[in-house]
Amino acid sequence: MVKGIKITTIGGGSSYTPELVEGFIKHYDELPVRELWLVDIEAGKEKLEIVGNLAKRMIEKAGLPIEVHLTLDRRAALENADFVTTQFRVGLLEARAKDERIPMKYGVLGQETNGPGGLFKGLRTIPVILDICKDMEELCPNAWLINFTNPAGMVTEAVLRYSNIKKVVGLCNVPIGMEMGIAKLLDVDHSRIKIDFAGLNHMVYGLDVYVDGESVKDKVIELLTDPNNTSFVKNVKGLGWEPSFIRSLNLLTCPYHNYYYKTKDMIEKDIKKAKEEGTRAEVVLKLEKELFELYKDPNLAIKPPQLEERGGAYYSEAAVRLITSIYTDKGDIQPVNTQNNGAIASIPNDSAVEVSCVITKEGPKPIVIGDLPIAVRGLVQQIKSFERIAAEAAVTGDYDTAVLALTINPLTPSDTIAREIVDEMLEAHKEHLPQFFPKKEAVKA
Amino acid sequence: MVKGIKITTIGGGSSYTPELVEGFIKHYDELPVRELWLVDIEAGKEKLEIVGNLAKRMIEKAGLPIEVHLTLDRRAALENADFVTTQFRVGLLEARAKDERIPMKYGVLGQETNGPGGLFKGLRTIPVILDICKDMEELCPNAWLINFTNPAGMVTEAVLRYSNIKKVVGLCNVPIGMEMGIAKLLDVDHSRIKIDFAGLNHMVYGLDVYVDGESVKDKVIELLTDPNNTSFVKNVKGLGWEPSFIRSLNLLTCPYHNYYYKTKDMIEKDIKKAKEEGTRAEVVLKLEKELFELYKDPNLAIKPPQLEERGGAYYSEAAVRLITSIYTDKGDIQPVNTQNNGAIASIPNDSAVEVSCVITKEGPKPIVIGDLPIAVRGLVQQIKSFERIAAEAAVTGDYDTAVLALTINPLTPSDTIAREIVDEMLEAHKEHLPQFFPKKEAVKA
Amino acid sequence: MVKGIKITTIGGGSSYTPELVEGFIKHYDELPVRELWLVDIEAGKEKLEIVGNLAKRMIEKAGLPIEVHLTLDRRAALENADFVTTQFRVGLLEARAKDERIPMKYGVLGQETNGPGGLFKGLRTIPVILDICKDMEELCPNAWLINFTNPAGMVTEAVLRYSNIKKVVGLCNVPIGMEMGIAKLLDVDHSRIKIDFAGLNHMVYGLDVYVDGESVKDKVIELLTDPNNTSFVKNVKGLGWEPSFIRSLNLLTCPYHNYYYKTKDMIEKDIKKAKEEGTRAEVVLKLEKELFELYKDPNLAIKPPQLEERGGAYYSEAAVRLITSIYTDKGDIQPVNTQNNGAIASIPNDSAVEVSCVITKEGPKPIVIGDLPIAVRGLVQQIKSFERIAAEAAVTGDYDTAVLALTINPLTPSDTIAREIVDEMLEAHKEHLPQFFPKKEAVKA
Amino acid sequence: MVKGIKITTIGGGSSYTPELVEGFIKHYDELPVRELWLVDIEAGKEKLEIVGNLAKRMIEKAGLPIEVHLTLDRRAALENADFVTTQFRVGLLEARAKDERIPMKYGVLGQETNGPGGLFKGLRTIPVILDICKDMEELCPNAWLINFTNPAGMVTEAVLRYSNIKKVVGLCNVPIGMEMGIAKLLDVDHSRIKIDFAGLNHMVYGLDVYVDGESVKDKVIELLTDPNNTSFVKNVKGLGWEPSFIRSLNLLTCPYHNYYYKTKDMIEKDIKKAKEEGTRAEVVLKLEKELFELYKDPNLAIKPPQLEERGGAYYSEAAVRLITSIYTDKGDIQPVNTQNNGAIASIPNDSAVEVSCVITKEGPKPIVIGDLPIAVRGLVQQIKSFERIAAEAAVTGDYDTAVLALTINPLTPSDTIAREIVDEMLEAHKEHLPQFFPKKEAVKA
Ligand SMILES: [Mn+2]
Ligand SMILES: [Mn+2]
Ligand SMILES: [Mn+2]
Ligand SMILES: [Mn+2]
Structure with a gap:
C-alpha cells in the first residue's frame, strides 16, 4: 500500500x-x-x-x-x-x-x-x-x-x-465564523468556544454556546441586546437584531x-x-x-x-x-x-x-438535536x-x-x-x- | 332526561x-x-x-x-x-x-x-x-x-x-367555498365534489379532488392553467396562478x-x-x-x-x-x-x-394525511x-x-x-x- | 362502457x-x-x-x-x-x-x-x-x-x-367477530356497536368501543372482569383474561x-x-x-x-x-x-x-390512531x-x-x-x- | 470557590x-x-x-x-x-x-x-x-x-x-464487556476497538464495530459463525448463536x-x-x-x-x-x-x-442512530x-x-x-x- x-x-x-x-x-x-x-x-x-x-x-x-x-x-x-x-x-x-x-x-x-x-x-x-x-x-x-x-x-x-x-x-465557513464572532464578543480564545449547531447550510443556528463547557448563551444574548454594546453590535455583521426579537428567539443566528x-x-x-x-x-x-x-x-x-x-x-x-x-x-x-x-x-x-x-474515519455522525x-x-x-x-x-x-x-x-x-x-x-x-x-x-x- | x-x-x-x-x-x-x-x-x-x-x-x-x-x-x-x-x-x-x-x-x-x-x-x-x-x-x-x-x-x-x-x-367556510368553486369550474353539483383537505385554518390545501369518488385533480389543474379559461380564472378569487407554478405545486389552493x-x-x-x-x-x-x-x-x-x-x-x-x-x-x-x-x-x-x-359523537377523527x-x-x-x-x-x-x-x-x-x-x-x-x-x-x- | x-x-x-x-x-x-x-x-x-x-x-x-x-x-x-x-x-x-x-x-x-x-x-x-x-x-x-x-x-x-x-x-373476519362478541356481551344489536380498531392482522386491538356513538369501554372491561360473569367469559373464546391484566391493559383484545x-x-x-x-x-x-x-x-x-x-x-x-x-x-x-x-x-x-x-372509491383511508x-x-x-x-x-x-x-x-x-x-x-x-x-x-x- | x-x-x-x-x-x-x-x-x-x-x-x-x-x-x-x-x-x-x-x-x-x-x-x-x-x-x-x-x-x-x-x-459495564470480548476475539488491544451502541440497558446492540476506525463487523460475524472457531464461541458467554441467525441479524449482541x-x-x-x-x-x-x-x-x-x-x-x-x-x-x-x-x-x-x-460538561449528548x-x-x-x-x-x-x-x-x-x-x-x-x-x-x- x-x-x-x-x-x-x-x-x-x-x-x-x-x-x-x-x-x-x-x-x-x-x-x-x-x-x-x-x-x-x-x-x-x-x-x-x-x-x-x-x-x-x-x-x-x-x-x-x-x-x-x-x-x-x-x-x-x-x-x-x-x-x-x-x-x-x-x-x-x-x-x-x-x-x-x-x-x-x-x-x-x-x-x-x-x-x-x-x-x-x-x-x-x-x-x-x-x-x-x-x-x-x-x-x-x-x-x-x-x-x-x-x-x-x-x-x-x-x-x-x-x-x-x-x-x-x-463544508462552510459560517459556523467557524460564528465561533470567532462569539470569541471576540466574550474576549476569550476561539479554542474555548463551542457551539451546538443545527439547521441548514447558510441557515444554521447556534442552539447553545459554551465557554470551557459551560453554557454562556444567556450572557451572549444579554450582550447582544445591551444598548451600551452597540459599538460591538454594529461591527459584527448580522448581529444588529431587535433586542426583543433576539431575546425571544433565544438562539445564535448566522449572518445569512x-x-x-x-x-x-x-x-x-x-x-x-x-x-x-x-x-x-x-x-x-x-x-x-x-x-x-x-x-x-x-x-x-x-x-x-x-x-x-x-x-x-x-x-x-x-x-x-x-x-x-x-x-x-x-x-x-x-x-x-x-x-x-x-x-x-x-x-x-x-x-x-x-x-x-462527531468526525470519524466513517465520516460525520450527527449528534442528536431532536x-x-x-x-x-x-x-x-x-x-x-x-x-x-x-x-x-x-x-x-x-x-x-x-x-x-x-x-x-x-x-x-x-x-x-x-x-x-x-x-x-x-x-x-x-x-x-x-x-x-x-x-x-x-x-x- | x-x-x-x-x-x-x-x-x-x-x-x-x-x-x-x-x-x-x-x-x-x-x-x-x-x-x-x-x-x-x-x-x-x-x-x-x-x-x-x-x-x-x-x-x-x-x-x-x-x-x-x-x-x-x-x-x-x-x-x-x-x-x-x-x-x-x-x-x-x-x-x-x-x-x-x-x-x-x-x-x-x-x-x-x-x-x-x-x-x-x-x-x-x-x-x-x-x-x-x-x-x-x-x-x-x-x-x-x-x-x-x-x-x-x-x-x-x-x-x-x-x-x-x-x-x-x-370551523371555517373556506373549505366549503373551495368545493363550491370547483363545482362551478366543473359545472357539477356541489354534492358530487369531495376534496381531501390538509393544512391549517386559512392555509388549507386540497390534496386531491373527486367527482363521484374519482379523482379529477389533473383535469382541474388543467382547467386552471388553460389560457382559454381566463374568464373563469379571473372571476374566481385566488385562482389566477402562474400556470407553471400551479402545475408543479399540483394542489388546490385556498384564497388566502x-x-x-x-x-x-x-x-x-x-x-x-x-x-x-x-x-x-x-x-x-x-x-x-x-x-x-x-x-x-x-x-x-x-x-x-x-x-x-x-x-x-x-x-x-x-x-x-x-x-x-x-x-x-x-x-x-x-x-x-x-x-x-x-x-x-x-x-x-x-x-x-x-x-x-370523520365526525362522530366523540367528535372529529382525522383521516391520515402522512x-x-x-x-x-x-x-x-x-x-x-x-x-x-x-x-x-x-x-x-x-x-x-x-x-x-x-x-x-x-x-x-x-x-x-x-x-x-x-x-x-x-x-x-x-x-x-x-x-x-x-x-x-x-x-x- | x-x-x-x-x-x-x-x-x-x-x-x-x-x-x-x-x-x-x-x-x-x-x-x-x-x-x-x-x-x-x-x-x-x-x-x-x-x-x-x-x-x-x-x-x-x-x-x-x-x-x-x-x-x-x-x-x-x-x-x-x-x-x-x-x-x-x-x-x-x-x-x-x-x-x-x-x-x-x-x-x-x-x-x-x-x-x-x-x-x-x-x-x-x-x-x-x-x-x-x-x-x-x-x-x-x-x-x-x-x-x-x-x-x-x-x-x-x-x-x-x-x-x-x-x-x-x-381482509379478515376477526374485527367483525369482536363486534359480534361485544354485541352479545352487552345484549345490543350488532349494528349499534362501533370499535376503533388498530394493530395488525390477527393482532388487532379495540382502542375504544361505542354503542350508538357513546363509549362503553369501561362497562365492557367491567363485565369482562366480573367474577359473576364467568359463564359468559368462558363461552367467549379469548376473553378469559386475568382481571388485573385486562383492567390495566384497558383495550379490547382479539382471540389470537x-x-x-x-x-x-x-x-x-x-x-x-x-x-x-x-x-x-x-x-x-x-x-x-x-x-x-x-x-x-x-x-x-x-x-x-x-x-x-x-x-x-x-x-x-x-x-x-x-x-x-x-x-x-x-x-x-x-x-x-x-x-x-x-x-x-x-x-x-x-x-x-x-x-x-374510511372506504371510498379510491380505497381505504385510515383514520388517525397516533x-x-x-x-x-x-x-x-x-x-x-x-x-x-x-x-x-x-x-x-x-x-x-x-x-x-x-x-x-x-x-x-x-x-x-x-x-x-x-x-x-x-x-x-x-x-x-x-x-x-x-x-x-x-x-x- | x-x-x-x-x-x-x-x-x-x-x-x-x-x-x-x-x-x-x-x-x-x-x-x-x-x-x-x-x-x-x-x-x-x-x-x-x-x-x-x-x-x-x-x-x-x-x-x-x-x-x-x-x-x-x-x-x-x-x-x-x-x-x-x-x-x-x-x-x-x-x-x-x-x-x-x-x-x-x-x-x-x-x-x-x-x-x-x-x-x-x-x-x-x-x-x-x-x-x-x-x-x-x-x-x-x-x-x-x-x-x-x-x-x-x-x-x-x-x-x-x-x-x-x-x-x-x-451506567452499565456490559458495553465495555462487549468491547473487551471483541478485542479478545480479534486479538487487538481494547483501545483500538470502537462500537456503535444502541438499545436499552441490558438490551444493547452493537450496530457496527471498528478497529482503528475501520469497520470489522463482517469479519466479526464471520468469526462468530466459523465452525472452526467454536472453542472461542463456547468461552465467550452469550456468543454461541446459530450461525444463520447471527448472520441475518447482522448485529453484535450482549450477553443478556x-x-x-x-x-x-x-x-x-x-x-x-x-x-x-x-x-x-x-x-x-x-x-x-x-x-x-x-x-x-x-x-x-x-x-x-x-x-x-x-x-x-x-x-x-x-x-x-x-x-x-x-x-x-x-x-x-x-x-x-x-x-x-x-x-x-x-x-x-x-x-x-x-x-x-459525546460526553461533555453538560452531560451526554447521543449520537444519532435513526x-x-x-x-x-x-x-x-x-x-x-x-x-x-x-x-x-x-x-x-x-x-x-x-x-x-x-x-x-x-x-x-x-x-x-x-x-x-x-x-x-x-x-x-x-x-x-x-x-x-x-x-x-x-x-x-
Ligand atoms: Mn458557506
Ligand atoms: Mn375562516
Ligand atoms: Mn383472519
Ligand atoms: Mn448492567
Whole structure:
C-alpha cells in the first residue's frame, strides 16, 4: 500500500488554493499528503498554472515531499484519490454577477447562495457535481467528496439524493465564523468556544454556546441586546437584531439570517451597494485580478496576506480540520453538512442538514438535536424544501419545477415575479444550463 | 332526561345569527334544538335585541318549538349547554379596522386573520375564549365548543394548549367555498365534489379532488392553467396562478394562499382598495348598519338575502352540518380544525390542524394525511409556529413573544418593522389587551 | 362502457365460495355483479366444478343476471376484472396440517397464521400472490385486489412492498367477530356497536368501543372482569383474561392475542387437542368432504347451514361490504389491512396495518390512531418485524432470513429451535417452496 | 470557590467500593477528588466501616489529599456534592435471592435485572432513588446523579419521568464487556476497538464495530459463525448463536440477549445451576463474606484481586471515565443511559436509552442512530414498554399495573403466571414495598 494520501482539488485554479495549500503544509504531521492534484477546465488553464506554481513554491519552501500535479484531465486526477475537494464555479464570476444583477431588477435579493442566485448557481453546479460523482464511482469509489462549492446545502442534498456517492460532506465557513464572532464578543480564545449547531447550510443556528463547557448563551444574548454594546453590535455583521426579537428567539443566528429576518433592509442595502461599488462578484473580479498578479511573482512562496480580503476566511482551516479528523479517526466535533438520519426531527431522514457531528474515519455522525425550537422550524423546513425542489429541477431540467422552487422561496414576492426571474435567468445562463435546453434532433443527417 | 339540545351562541348579537337560525330551522328534524341562547355583552345589547327578535320571528314562522333566550348573562347561558358556538369580535369592527389600517402604514398586509391583524385579533380573542372555557368546565363540562371566531386556527390551538376543554372544534367556510368553486369550474353539483383537505385554518390545501369518488385533480389543474379559461380564472378569487407554478405545486389552493404566494400584489391591491373604498372593516361597518335596519322590520321573518353580501357564506351550513353529525354520530367526512394527533406528519401531535375528519359523537377523527407535499411543508409549519407563539403571547402577555411571533410571520419584512407594528398596535388596542398592560399596584390604599 | 362489474375469485373452488355468492346475491341492488369468474388450479378442478355449479344454481334461483364462469385459465379470468378476490391455499389443507403438526414436535404453537405455521404459509403464498399481481398489472391494472388468503397481514405487506399493485386490501373476519362478541356481551344489536380498531392482522386491538356513538369501554372491561360473569367469559373464546391484566391493559383484545398473552396454556391446549381429535386442518379436511358432498346435491340452491361450522363466519359479509363501499364510494368506516402512511406512529409508513378506515372509491383511508398504548407498542412492532422479514424471505428464498424471521417471533423459544423447525418445514414443504431450492444447472445437456 | 470535587456514594458499604476508590486514585490527576462521602443505612453500618477503612488506607498509601467520610446521614453526605453515585441494594442480597428463586418455581427466569426479578428490583429501588432525587434537588441541585443500581435502565427511566433531576446518567459495564470480548476475539488491544451502541440497558446492540476506525463487523460475524472457531464461541458467554441467525441479524449482541433469543435454554440452565450450586445471589453471599474478611485486614491497602470474581468488572472504570469526561468537558464517546430525545426513532423522546454519546460538561449528548434494524425494533420497544410500566407501578403502587408490566414482558409465559408471580413476590418483598401496602388508618387514636 502506498503511504500518504492523494488529494484531488477540482477547481484547483481558484484564488483560494494557496490557503488550502497553506493548511496542508501546516498540518502535514497529522495529514501526510503525498499527492495534490489541482485540476481545472480549459478556460481556467492560465489561472491553474499561476496558482499551481505558487503552490509548488510554497511546498518547496516548506521542505515537504508533497507532489503537486496540475492537469486539465479530471479523470486522471480522480484516479485512486483519497479525498476530492470541489471549489469550482460554473460560468465563473461572470455568471455570479448575473445571479446578483438580474434579481435586483425585480426588487429581489441578488446573492449567490440565497434566493434566485442560489437557485441558478445550483442549477448550473449540480449536473457537474453529479458528473464528478459518476467518475468517482468508477475511479475512486472509496474517496470522500468534500464539497465547498455553493450552494453547499443544495449540492450536498443533490449528491445524497441523485448519486451513488454516500461519502460526501458539505463544508462552510459560517459556523467557524460564528465561533470567532462569539470569541471576540466574550474576549476569550476561539479554542474555548463551542457551539451546538443545527439547521441548514447558510441557515444554521447556534442552539447553545459554551465557554470551557459551560453554557454562556444567556450572557451572549444579554450582550447582544445591551444598548451600551452597540459599538460591538454594529461591527459584527448580522448581529444588529431587535433586542426583543433576539431575546425571544433565544438562539445564535448566522449572518445569512439577515436575509430572512431583515429582508427589506438587506435588499435595499444590496441594491444601493451594487449601484455604488458594483455587486460582490464585480468587486471580487477586481480583487482576483490583483491576487493573480501577486501570485505570478516567482519570489512569492507564501499565501499573500491580501487573500484574506477575498473572503472565505477559515475555509481552508475547516477543510483541513475535517480531512484530518476523517483520516485519523479523531472523533472530535465539527459542524458539517451531512445526511440528517433523524438528527433534526421533522427534516426528512435522507436530506442534508448542517449540524455538529462527531468526525470519524466513517465520516460525520450527527449528534442528536431532536426538535428544533418552534420559532425556526418552519423557516428551516421551507429552505430545505426549496433546496430539494431546486435540486430536482437541476436534475430534470424541468421548467415548472424551477418556478415552483423559486416561488416557495421566502425571498420571492410572488409567483409571477418568480416566473419572470426564472425566464430571464434561464436565458442569461443558457450556455451553462443544457438540461433546460435540450437539443432538437437534426431532421436530416 | 330533557329532550332536545341546548345551544349557546356567544356573540349572539352578530349579524350572522339569522343564517345560523335558518340552519337550525332547516335541519330541525335531524337536530332538535330545544333552546337557543343568544348571549352578548353590554355594548352589544341593542344588536342582540334586534337580531334576537328576528330569530324569534323566524322560528315562530317555521312553527318550531325552539325557545330563544336573549341574555347578557354568559354563565346562565352556558349552564347545561350541549353545544357552545362562539362568533364574537373583541373590540368590534372598530378594532378590526385598526388591524387593517395600521399594518398598511408599514407596507404590510392589513387583514384580520393573517399577519399583524391575525396576531392582534388573536391577542384580543384568546383570553376571552379561555375564560369561556373555564366557565364551560364548571357549567357544561360535556358540551362541545364550536368556534367560529377568527383567527380560528390560532384560537383552536390556544384552547387545546391552554384550557382543559378538549371537546373543541374550529370551523371555517373556506373549505366549503373551495368545493363550491370547483363545482362551478366543473359545472357539477356541489354534492358530487369531495376534496381531501390538509393544512391549517386559512392555509388549507386540497390534496386531491373527486367527482363521484374519482379523482379529477389533473383535469382541474388543467382547467386552471388553460389560457382559454381566463374568464373563469379571473372571476374566481385566488385562482389566477402562474400556470407553471400551479402545475408543479399540483394542489388546490385556498384564497388566502394569495397572501403568501402573491404577497407583493396583494398588499398593493389592498392598500389601493383601502384608499379608494375603505378597508374591509370599514365597508362592513356600513353593510352591518343597513342589515340591522332590515332586521328591525317587525314583518321580516326570514334571513334577508342581503346578508349574503356580508360574506361568511356557508358558515351556518358548516356549523349545522357539524353539530348534526356530532349529535347523530353520523360518521360523515367534514374538514374542521382539530388536534393533529399524527394526521399530518411533522406538525406536533398536540397542535391544531384543518383536515378532513370523520365526525362522530366523540367528535372529529382525522383521516391520515402522512407527509404534506414537500413544497408546502415549510410554509404550513411556519404558520403553525406563528400561531403557537402568538397563542403563547396572548396567554402570557409577553412583549418579546409578540415581537417574535410577528417577526417569523412570512408577511413581515423585518424584525424592526415587526417591533414597530407591535408597538403601535399594542397602544391602539390597549383597552382590549389587559394582559400586556398589568395594572401597577396602587401606592396607597 | 359495459355495465355492472366483473369479479374474479382466485381459489374459486373453495368451500367458502357459496357464502361469497350469497353475499353478492343479497347485495345485488347496490353491487351489480355482471360476471363472477371462479378460477382454480388443475388439482382443484373437481371442487371448482361442484362449487361452481352450486353457485350457478343459487344465482338462478335468485333470478339475477350474474354470469358465472368456471375456469383454470387465470389470465382469462383476470382480464378486465374490477375486483380480484384471493382465497386460495397453496398445498391445500395437507400443507396446513404440516404447519400445525411439525411445530408441535418442538413444543411450539402449530397454527396456520401465527408462529412457524404463519411463516411457512407466507413463504408458500407470497410468490403466488406476487405472480397474480404481475398478471393484474398487465390484464386489469385498475382492479382492486381483495386478499382473504392468510396470513393476510404478511401477504398485504408483501404486495405493498414487492409488487406494483397499490390497490390492495387485506381482509379478515376477526374485527367483525369482536363486534359480534361485544354485541352479545352487552345484549345490543350488532349494528349499534362501533370499535376503533388498530394493530395488525390477527393482532388487532379495540382502542375504544361505542354503542350508538357513546363509549362503553369501561362497562365492557367491567363485565369482562366480573367474577359473576364467568359463564359468559368462558363461552367467549379469548376473553378469559386475568382481571388485573385486562383492567390495566384497558383495550379490547382479539382471540389470537391468547397465543401471545397465554402462550404456555394455548400451546398445551392445542397439543392436547391435536392428540385427541386431530389438528384443525385434519378436522377441517373431514368437514370439507362432508360439505362437498352436500354441494353436489343438484337440488341444493342455497348456502347450506352446515358451512357455518367450517369457520370463517362473516368473511363474505366483510368482503361484500368492502367491495360495495369501494364501488359506491360510500365513505363508511371498516377495519381493513392497508398501508399505514402514518396512521399508527412507530410503524413504518409503507407497512401494512389493520385499522379502521374510511372506504371510498379510491380505497381505504385510515383514520388517525397516533401512538398505540405503550403496553402494546412493542408486541405490535415485533409482529410487524416478523411479517416484514418473513415477506423478505418469501421473496428472496434466503435461508438465513427465514431463520431470523422465526427467531424473532415471540412464540419461538430459541434460535436453535427456530433453525430446527425451519429445516424440517423447508423439507416438508419443499414442493411449494421452489425459491428455497433453486434448481442446479444440468451439468450436461 | 472550593477546589476539587465532592463525590457522594450511596451504598458506600458495598463490596465494590474498593474498585471505585482505586479508580479515583488512578485518575486523580484528571479528576481531583477532594472529598469522598461513603453513605449507607443502619443495617450496612458494619460493612461501611470495614470498606471505608480500607478506602482510607488505600488513599493514604497513594499519598493523595482525598478526605474519606463515612456516614449514615445521607443528607449531610449529599450537601453540595458534585457527583452522586448510587450502588445500593434495597433488601440486600437476601432480596435478590428471592428475585431469583420465586420465578423459577413457575418455570420463569430468575434473574435480578430481567423478567420478574428485574420488575421487583425496580419496584423496591425506584422509590428510594426518587427520594434521593428529592434530597438532591434541595441539597445539591447542580450535582450529577451517576446511577449504577440495577435495573439501571428502568431506574433511569423513572428518574427522567418522575423526578426533577435531569442530570442523571445510568451506567452499565456490559458495553465495555462487549468491547473487551471483541478485542479478545480479534486479538487487538481494547483501545483500538470502537462500537456503535444502541438499545436499552441490558438490551444493547452493537450496530457496527471498528478497529482503528475501520469497520470489522463482517469479519466479526464471520468469526462468530466459523465452525472452526467454536472453542472461542463456547468461552465467550452469550456468543454461541446459530450461525444463520447471527448472520441475518447482522448485529453484535450482549450477553443478556441470550434470555430473549435462547429463552428456553437459559431458564433450564439457570434452574439446574440454582439446584446444584445455588442462585447467583446465594453464591455472591458467600463470596462477599470472604471479601469482607479480607477487607478487614488492617495491612490491606489495595483492592484485593479476589474482588474480580465478584463480577461487575469495569464498573469502576466506566464510572471514573464518565465522571472525568463530564468534569473535564472531554467530548469523548461513551455508551450510557440517557434521555433519547430522538436518537433512536420509534422510542419516545423522553425515555431512557443506552447509546453512544459525546460526553461533555453538560452531560451526554447521543449520537444519532435513526431507525433500529427492523429485526430488533419490536423487542427493544417491548422492553422499553416493560420498563416504563414497571416504573409507573413502582411510583403508584398499583397492583394491576404491576401485573400488566410482567404480562407484557417477553419472558413471561402467560397473564395468569404473571399474576401468580406478582402475588407471591409482593408478599415476599412486602417489607420493601410499602407503596403496595398502604397502612390502614387506625380506627381509634
Ligand atoms: Mn458557506
Ligand atoms: Mn375562516
Ligand atoms: Mn383472519
Ligand atoms: Mn448492567
